[in-house]
Amino acid sequence: MAKNYDIIIAGAGLSGLSLAWYLAEGGYEGKIAIVDATFAPANDKTWSFWTKDKPPFEDIIYKTWSSLYVSVLDYEHTFALKDYTYNAIRSGDFKEHVLSRIKKLPNVDLFEEGILDMFSKKKKKAVLKTKSGDTFVAKYIFQSVLPPTGLDRTKIKYPLIQHFLGWEIQSNQSVFDPDLPTFMHFDEDWNDGVAFMYTLPYSKNRALFEYTIFSKSLEEEELYEDKIVEYLRENYGLNENEYIVGRKEFGQIPMEDRPYLPWYDKRVMNLGTSAGLPKPSTGYAFMRIQKHVKLLAESLISGNKPVLPTHSKAQFRYYDKLLLHILSTSTNDSLNVFHDLFKNNSIQQVFAFLDEQTNFFEDLKIMNSVPYTPFLKAIRENLRHK
Ligand SMILES: Cc1cc2nc3c(=O)[nH]c(=O)nc-3n(C[C@H](O)[C@H](O)[C@H](O)COP(=O)(O)OP(=O)(O)OC[C@H]3O[C@@H](n4cnc5c(N)ncnc54)[C@H](O)[C@@H]3O)c2cc1C
Structure with missing residues (x-):
């Protein structure tokens, strides 16, 4: 029945x-x-998000931060989030x-x-x-x-995935800054795709480290883990016998260029x-x-027809396409774009752009702030393979 x-x-x-x-x-x-x-x-899964408003599910937010650290090539910066917060929910x-x-x-x-x-x-x-x-x-x-x-995944123009493996570290030393998550830390020596470390520090001796890659395929578990071990040694002076791995988190998220x-x-x-x-x-x-x-x-x-997910506006879909083209074709170009994006804009402008809440003139300003050659190449390729 x-x-x-x-x-x-x-x-x-x-x-x-x-x-x-x-x-x-x-x-x-x-x-x-x-x-x-x-x-x-x-x-x-640890779901993180930024918002200007009262965050959803406020009662169970695991931690909230009001600044973020970014490091790309020769540029590093601690951004004060001002009217935004960055939040994590488990x-x-x-x-x-x-x-x-x-x-x-x-x-x-x-x-x-x-x-x-x-x-x-x-x-x-x-x-x-x-x-x-x-x-x-x-x-x-x-x-x-x-x-x-x-x-049909074989028909995707840029078959990229975002994949990451995270370790929640409990260290026997107080080496983390609990107020400063790392949004993106790129290292020029990493060549596994466009790869960066993402860190959520919960206290001085407990933090989540995620080695994150934008590329076409997953890697063996050891590759992500070796990068975290190396990162902890080089950036915090922590050897493997000085911390325990409390929890692991693995994720793969499609980066699709079509609705x-x-x-x-x-x-x-x-x-x-x-x-x-x-x-x-x-x-x-x-x-x-x-x-x-x-x-x-x-x-x-209210008894109406179910509301459909709203697709991004055409201009934001187009920017995503261009970015996917750059991410899938050149790590160097990608790093240069991230470098200039963070160097020449406030984090509030970057968040508004990623939230698709900028107007045409604000988009132009962002586009003008990053190197234009990779975008011109991406535009040409997009026109050629329409
Ligand atoms: C590890 C990880 C971390 C992420 N972190 C972030 C982040 O920080 N910020 C962010 O914005 N996004 C993040 N994402 C992306 C996205 O927000 C999450 O993937 C989110 O969980 C998607 O929600 P969902 O409801 O589509 O899928 P899910 O939350 O995965 O829910 C799917 C449900 O379906 C059930 N299910 C699956 N197959 C079956 C079956 N055959 N029968 C019955 N039940 C089934 C599962 O048990 C699960 O409960 C992350 C994704 C992952 C994988």
């Missing part, structure tokens, strides 16, 4: 649970089924927080099951099949479990990464996901 609901949320990760949270906040009264392979909270804390609230709601049921398939049926219904043979039916499914349909389809099937909508929400040139997705699911929840609460 099929289980009937108004909506099904397939996947209880960032996008699925955020949607459930905003539906609960807004007093949605329809019946909701949430299906995921596991509801066990795990701190396997995925396990998030899951626990959202589940403890929605579990109490009479209209929400949780099902811990592997999802096999989702599709639309006649009479405006969507069907979800689980690996254990259960069937769920609803008006709509919102899914973040399966990759979107109709995307994903909003619908997996007629009545099955994509959310989160499946909806192509990570920003192509940076991989940041947290705030973009919040924006979409908040609007989506509002549309469902």
Whole structure:
């Protein structure tokens, strides 16, 4: 017998649970089924984001910073974030927080099951099949479990991924500055693609170090780990017997140059990464996901059609394309672009640009601040292979 609901949320990760949270906040009264392979909270992802506003999920923010360090080629700088904050939320804390609230709601049921398939049926219904043979039916499914349909990765112009491995270090010495995360630290000797170290310091002796690469394929685990070991030795004087690795975090985020389809099937909508929400040139997705699911929840609460994820405006998609071209063709050009971008702009301007909140004149100013030859090459290539 099929289980009937108004909506099904397939996947209880960032996008699925955020949607459930905003539906609960807004007093949605329809019946909701949430299906995921596991509801066990795990701190396997640290979601960081900048914002000018009150951050979402403020109660569970693990740490907030008001400055950031950047180092590219001969330029290094500590940026005061002023009206922005940089925040980190751990995925396990998030899951626990959202589940403890929605579990109490009479209209929400949780099902811990592997999802096999989702599709639309006649009479405006969507069907979800689980690996254990259960069937769920609803008006709509919102899914973040399966990759979107109709995307052929071999046809991507710049098949880049952002991949990283992180170690949360507990050191026996107080060597970290808990107030200063490292946004990007490039080292000219790293030649694994466009690669940098990203650091979130939680206290003087505990910090997350992530060796991050923009390239076409993943590397062996040892490569990322060796870089972290070397970085800790060279930058903090820490030998391997002077710290323990408390937690590891691995990630790969697609850097796609084309918009994903909003619908997996007629009545099955994509959310989160499946909806192509990570920003192509940076991989940041947290705030973009919040924006979409908040609007989506509002549309469902008011009985309207589900709101689609908004695609970036044409000019920002074009800038992303140019940046992806540079990132995928020349590490040197990429470093020069990052160098000038940080050197010639305030971090507030960079954030506004990456948030796609700048106007045409502000974009021109940013474009004028970086070396133009790599962009001209990228424009020429884009025109040639349109
Ligand atoms: C390690 C890591 C760190 C990241 N850090 C940042 C960051 O700092 N800032 C930022 O902006 N973005 C970050 N991102 C990018 C993005 O924000 C995250 O990937 C985010 O989790 C995407 O949300 P989602 O809902 O699409 O997917 P997820 O959060 O991954 O949720 C998908 C859910 O689907 C479930 N699932 C999968 N397959 C099945 C199946 N067959 N059956 C049932 N359930 C299934 C999973 O258990 C999971 O709960 C990071 C990504 C990763 C991987």
